[in-house]
Amino acid sequence: MKQAAFGEENADLSPREQLLRPMIDAIAQTMDLYGANYSFGQLYGIMFFEDKPMTLEEMKKVMNMSKSNMSYGVRSLMSSKMVTKLDEKRERKDLYVAETDFFQTFRNFFTLKLQREIDVMKEALSSVMPELEELTSAEDTPEEERQYCLRDLDKLQHAVKYYNWLQQFVDGLQEGEYFANFPASGFKPSSD
Numbered sequence: 001m002k003q004a005a006f007g008e009e010n011a012d013l014s015p016r017e018q019l020l021r022p023m024i025d026a027i028a029q030t031m032d033l034y035g036a037n038y039s040f041g042q043l044y045g046i047m048f049f050e051d052k053p054m055t056l057e058e059m060k061k062v063m064n065m066s067k068s069n070m071s072y073g074v075r076s077l078m079s080s081k082m083v084t085k086l087d088e089k090r091e092r093k094d095l096y097v098a099e100t101d102f103f104q105t106f107r108n109f110f111t112l113k114l115q116r117e118i119d120v121m122k123e124a125l126s127s128v129m130p131e132l133e134e135l136t137s138a139e140d141t142p143e144e145e146r147q148y149c150l151r152d153l154d155k156l157q158h159a160v161k162y163y164n165w166l167q168q169f170v171d172g173l174q175e176g177e178y179f180a181n182f183p184a185s186g187f188k189p190s191s192d
Contacts, residue, residue, distance in 0.1 A: 020049050034109065036080070039065065040073040044082050047098035053086055055093040081108035107173055114170045118163050125163070129156050 013021075027048065028041030043063055047054060054062075060070045074096055077083035082105055086095040099105050135141050136149045172178055 024049070034113075037073065037076065039063070039069075040076050043070075043073050044077055044098055047083060047096070048100055050098070053088075053090070053095035053097045055090060055095060057093065059096070080112055081105075103179055107176065107179075111170050111174050114166060114173075118167055118170065121159065121163050125156055125160055129153065129160075132156070 024042055024045030027045035028038050031041030031044065032038045043059060046062055047059075056067065056070055056074060059065075059074065060067055063070060063073075065073070074083060077098075078085060078096075081099065083096050083098050086097060088095060099108070132149050132153050136146050136153065141149070
């Protein structure tokens with residue numbers, strides 16, 4: 001794919017590549033909605049339609065980005081499991097390929113993001129709640145402060161219930177139980 005200087009008109013692009021530009025842009029915009037860098041979304045979109053694994057050098061050329069930005073983008077896409085580094089190499093250069101199963105990218109992306117939220121919140125809850133409980137039972141805590149603490153504890157206990165439910169949801173998402181009834185689950189484009 002010769003998508004270099006993506007935002008510019010490129011006469012070197014084939015009709016297919018010209019037609020795919022709006023799709024690549026839509027993928028990038030969608031990823032941007034979920035907090036991913038727009039340029040990295042473009043890279044993922046280009047890799048999604050690429051028929052072969054790509055090296056960092058090829059990506060750099062296609063995206064017209066610096067090698068350090070390209071490397072950061074690939075690491076970011078790898079951390080969300082949207083891109084995989086292959087064991088094989090081409091001319092001693094690492095090869096990368098995009099995950100093309102949207103069900104799998106959905107599972108990967110959202111389980112990582114939601115698990116991070118759960119971990120951050122559960123750590124804070126386990127730190128704050130015992131101290132609030134101590135404050136409510138301390139003899140020297142003024143009654144008004146005790147009432148505020150009890151209201152806060154009630155809110156945090158609700159949060160604990162939510163994050164326990166969310167953990168069950170993430171576990172089910174990781175195990176694929178929500179996709180069992182979808183005929184397209186596990187769809188991979190044919191290679192012919």
